[in-house]
Amino acid sequence: MSGALAGVDVGGGGVRVLVRHGERTVGARDKDPIPRVRGGIDVPLLVPRIAALLQDTAHRSGASGFARVAIGLTGLPDLIDDPGELVRLLREKVLADEVLMAADALTTHTGALGGRAGVVVAAGTGSVALGTDLQDVWKRTDGWGFLLGDRGSGAWVGQQGLRCALRARDGAHGGSSGLLLRLEACFGDVDQLERQIYRGHGATSSLLASFAPEVAAVAHTGDPVARRIWWDAGTYLGETAVAAAVAGLAPRFSWGGGLFDVGALLYEPFRDEVRRHVPGACLLAPEGDSVTGALALAESGADLAHRPPYLYRHA
Numbered sequence: 001m002s003g004a005l006a007g008v009d010v011g012g013g014g015v016r017v018l019v020r021h022g023e024r025t026v027g028a029r030d031k032d033p034i035p036r037v038r039g040g041i042d043v044p045l046l047v048p049r050i051a052a053l054l055q056d057t058a059h060r061s062g063a064s065g066f067a068r069v070a071i072g073l074t075g076l077p078d079l080i081d082d083p084g085e086l087v088r089l090l091r092e093k094v095l096a097d098e099v100l101m102a103a104d105a106l107t108t109h110t111g112a113l114g115g116r117a118g119v120v121v122a123a124g125t126g127s128v129a130l131g132t133d134l135q136d137v138w139k140r141t142d143g144w145g146f147l148l149g150d151r152g153s154g155a156w157v158g159q160q161g162l163r164c165a166l167r168a169r170d171g172a173h174g175g176s177s178g179l180l181l182r183l184e185a186c187f188g189d190v191d192q193l194e195r196q197i198y199r200g201h202g203a204t205s206s207l208l209a210s211f212a213p214e215v216a217a218v219a220h221t222g223d224p225v226a227r228r229i230w231w232d233a234g235t236y237l238g239e240t241a242v243a244a245a246v247a248g249l250a251p252r253f254s255w256g257g258g259l260f261d262v263g264a265l266l267y268e269p270f271r272d273e274v275r276r277h278v279p280g281a282c283l284l285a286p287e288g289d290s291v292t293g294a295l296a297l298a299e300s301g302a303d304l305a306h307r308p309p310y311l312y313r314h315a
Contacts, residue, residue, distance in 0.1 A: 001031035001102060006052055007294065007295030010034060011016035011104055011126025012154070012206050012259055015046075015052040016291040020299070021061040026159040028053045031205040034074065043086050051093035058094075063096035070298035072107030072290050074126065075145075100297055104290055105130040105140055108256035111293025112286035115300075118252030121270075123210065123242040123259040125209040129237075130205040131244030141243040152236035154209030154259050155165045161215035162208070166190065170257040176225035178263070216262045230265040237266070238273025245278060254284045256293075 004021035028047060035042035054069070069090075087099045108122040117137075121129040127150045128143030146155040161176075165183040168175030168230040169190065187193040196207060219226035241253055253274055260266055274281050288296070306311045 003065040003067040003095070004058060004061055005097075005295065005298040006054060006057070006066050006067060006069045006151055007107070007291050007298050008054070009104065009107060009289075009291035009292070009294055010046070010050070010070075010071060011074045011257075011290065012203070012209060015049050015053060017050070017057050018046050018291045018295045019054070019057040019061050019063065020295060021058075021063040024061045025060040025129060026057045026184075028057050029049065032204045036203050041073075044296050045084075047089040047093065047141075051090060054094050059200055066097065066302065068098045068100065068298045068301070069094070069096045070102065070107070070135045070294045072104040072294040072297075074104045074235040102294070102297060104173060105143065105299065107293035108290040109293065110296050111288035111290055112254040112256045113252065113284070114287045115296065116252065117250045118254065118284075119241050119244045119249070120254045120256055120286075121237050122257045122258035123233075123237055123255065123266075125205050126150040127156070127237060127257070127259075129240045129244040131241075131246055131248055137249055138244050138245055139244045139249075142240045146208065150205075151240065152233040152259075153206040154212040156208075156236070157215050157229055157233050157259070158208035160232075161211050162193070163216075164225050164229070169210040172226065176218065178221060178223045179215065179226060182211070182218055184270035186211065186214060188297075206232050212259065216265060219265055227265070230262065231269045233259075234266045234269030234271075235273045238270045238277075241270070241274055242277040251278050251281045252284060253278075254286050256289055258284050 001086050004019050007018045009016040014029060016029040018027045035045035083101045105122060105128045109120040112120045113115050118134040119129060119131040126143060129141045131139040142149045142151065144150060148158055162183060164174060164176045165179035168180040175284050197204060215226050215229055271283055
């Protein structure tokens with residue numbers, strides 16, 4: 001095969017692409033929510049966005065095509081009926097010899113631990129953990145979506161923040177006037193918030209997650225309600241990670257996803273919960289993220305292709 005190698009990350013925060021051609025590495029991204037239809041991912045609307053970013057990065061790196069493209073996709077396989085449809089539509093727009101599609105849990109794990117065994121929890125709009133020895137053990141926990149799970153995720157944090165803001169408006173116990181001010185600044189008033197949540201045409205999980213940075217800002221002022229939300233989020237993510245740490249797996253833990261950018265607010269309760277259950281746990285700062293993990297899969301040829309639902313190969 002000849003041509004560039006590309007990693008693609010498709011998540012609640014948009015689409016990111018990283019392309020390596022020779023000595024050059026070029027990246028691009030968009031931040032629009034992932035298009036949805038009937039509860040799943042709208043593949044015909046998503047593919048042109050991926051293709052546009054691949055074409056842009058190929059042009060800037062000097063590549064005419066791709067030897068291999070690896071895509072880390074949120075919700076795979078639950079939110080997409082036919083991975084082959086995405087590959088077929090993408091190949092109509094982009095020249096690629098081979099396309100790999102992986103669950104974002106796998107690309108985040110690969111990026112964070114650099115291809116080593118252990119547990120990685122990913123927390124962005126949603127949350128999921130993967131514990132694996134890369135051979136026989138493959139344990140996924142959570143990733144059930146914001147209605148059924150995703151505890152500690154951006155959508156969860158945002159939802160809790162909005163709930164506490166509305167408690168303040170109602171004068172109920174557990175409310176936060178600081179969060180209410182942020183709600184009004186972001187959404188105008190409660191009526192507009194309700195319309196967007198219950199009548200909006202976009203992804204509700206992304207809308208909820210968009211309030212998570214506001215919860216962090218209020219927490220940094222010392223607001224006890226906001227700080228408690230983040231402590232609970234980190235604790236839940238720790239529980240999710242520990243549940244993926246099956247017996248016999250190296251007690252190596254890392255993390256990924258934009259939610260951890262808030263730093264100690266989330267990391268400290270996450271760390272404490274992991275160590276409470278696994279006293280000998282080794283917590284390692286991530287070596288890379290989900291898009292670098294996708295690029296690593298493209299570079300390696302992904303020998304894990306026979307292990308669904310984590311990775312699919314299309315040549």
